[in-house]
Amino acid sequence: MKFNPVLFAKAISDETRQKIMNICCCESLSVNEIVDKLSVSQPTVSHHLAILREADLVTVREEGKQTFYSLNQENVAICCGQLMIKFAPESLTTEKLIKALNA
Amino acid sequence: MKFNPVLFAKAISDETRQKIMNICCCESLSVNEIVDKLSVSQPTVSHHLAILREADLVTVREEGKQTFYSLNQENVAICCGQLMIKFAPESLTTEKLIKALNA
């Protein structure tokens, strides 16, 4: 799976999408559960989830009528790492990274 | 300076902007030099540079008539680190990070 920095950035560049990412960051939730935690319609949530799926940032599990989504943290980490490699190659020492993480 | 994940993502979510980031990743270039390396007009480049400046992703140096821009790698690294903290908290061990960087 080749890293596409524009696709990744576009996927995370919307506020509603970032809220969804937060909501299902550490647990798997159905679409309706996500809708309940936001103030947008179900089709809007479905649309955003499709974009996150396209960018491979969520894990999808179908179960009966419901579909459960959870953030794919590993892939998020990989994408962030690739961004660093591409756009911060000289800031990539371990010490600097730790400093960056604490900043 | 507070990290704004939507502002950061929006700033890097355009292809032309990412090209600009690459072009002045490791050297300081005038606007015209950047224009020469792209196939967009000077006002378009100015516009994109303003967005990158707004997100604090470039360092600006004025010198006579010219303005030199270079990517602020340190801030890019910080933003990527913050993204990881926010959206990949459980993938944040050093080993996993290294794995992510090598993926």
Place this chain on the structure above:
DNA sequence: ATTTCATATTGACGACTTTCTATTTGATAT
């Protein structure tokens, strides 16, 4: 003072995005 040159700003246009309502699909339950 005037010209020249580099960059920023303005204003317009088309393309894309976000959102909604209405509808469809598809799976379980009756």
Place this chain on the structure above:
DNA sequence: ATATCAAATAGAAAGTCGTCAATATGAAAT
């Protein structure tokens, strides 16, 4: 078979974004 429920899709309206040509700003050189 039919009804019910969850999620996806279609289509439209409103807003945002990327781009350009034209113009303004502002600094150096003549």
